[in-house]
Amino acid sequence: MRELIDRLLGKSMEAYRKEIGRRNLEVTDQFLLFGMILSVMILTVQVFVRRTAIIYTNVIMFVYFFVLLVLRRMTAHRVHIDGTVMMYLIQIPMVIFSILMGTVWDPGREAFTILVLLASFPLCILDKPYRILLYIICSSVSFLVIDHMIKTPELFQTDINHMISSTLVSIAASMFVLRDRMESLRNYIAVRDISQTDALTGIWNRSHGQDLIQDMLDSEEGGGACIMIDVDEFKRINDRWGHMVGDDVLRHVAQILKEQFAEGIVCRYGGDEFAVYTRFTRGEEVRAAVLQAQQRLEKKSGWKHLPVRIRFSTGCVIHNGSCESVFRLISEADKQLYYVKNNCKGDIRIRILDSDDPKSE
Secondary structure (H helix, E strand, O other): OHHHHHHHHOHHHHHHHHHHHHHHHHHHHHHHHHHHHHHHHHHHHHHHHOOHHHHHHHHHHHHHHHHHHHHHHHHOOOOOOOHHHHHHHHHHHHHHHHHHHHOOOOOOOOOHHHHHHHHHHHHHOOOOHHHHHHHHHHHHHHHHHHHHHHOOHHHHHHHHHHHHHHHHHHHHHHHHHHHHHHHHHHHHHHHHHHHHEOOOOOOEOHHHHHHHHHHHHHHOOOOEEEEEEEEOOHHHHHHHHOHHHHHHHHHHHHHHHHHHOOOOEEEEEEOOEEEEEEOOOOHHHHHHHHHHHHHHHHOOHHHOOOOOOOOEEEEEEEEOOOOOOHHHHHHHHHHHHHHHHHHOOOOEEEEEOOOOOOEEO
16 A cells, blocks of 8 residues: 555656656647647638637637747746646646636537547646646546536536546546656666766766766856866786775775765766866865865775775866866866876866966865
């Protein structure tokens, strides 16, 4: 029973909230475009049969879909809204409009077609099961109340029968589609994580780390710091104590960096080299964070038998928001790192981008 309640509440869906929102945004665009096309098709047919009321309602529907689609495209990169919320906001006026079409605006006919339309709306939404059920039930009850007020008892009884059938079909179809879409989403997330994650350390790999940093550069207005970190004497560790010990070192360095820069992006750039991007804009902040990570690394008790200290060299470049290329940031940070590796191993060297005076701390 507990498992059934958890499924109904969709607790397992919380972990996929961001991806669910993204997919609902994609479906929103398709829903609006399909609505425009459908309105034009129905409008074309009704012009020939000359049903004036239907023509007017379809003109309204077309304008509604067209305006929303234009607004959606214009604000896609400027206004960030949860895709699930947007889908509901777009559909609710359509539900109200459909109910009015099947009752107030057409009181002398059965509403079977409208009920089929209402039953199809929830199929487009990827959301927790209980919310979809509430959405279906509220739509059906609202239709029933208005239908009872407007239509004759005979038509009302017919619509009740159609409504019960369409509601049950809508619930069954929505749950089936929801289960299928969630299974597809989980498979996609699993494959995506494998392709984006470094298998040894569990942090982001190089290509995905670069993509994430570029996304931050594109979206933020302030500056940030790109930090390149290289484990000192790592080849010696591998050659003398074996790759198992070397792998253990890399895993712990990755974990410490991930915890130390929890608000930033941490990826394995290659071999024993790591890249970090954080919103720090002052050298003192970078230096303090790197030293804290170094101290935590040195306190790792499992390496006390090694006759070498596990340390890393660090190169950093700080920009004020003017840099738009992740490759330029990493290249500049790499230059600072290799200066440290060749001249003062274990140190940190920081450069303010667009400044000619690198600072070594």
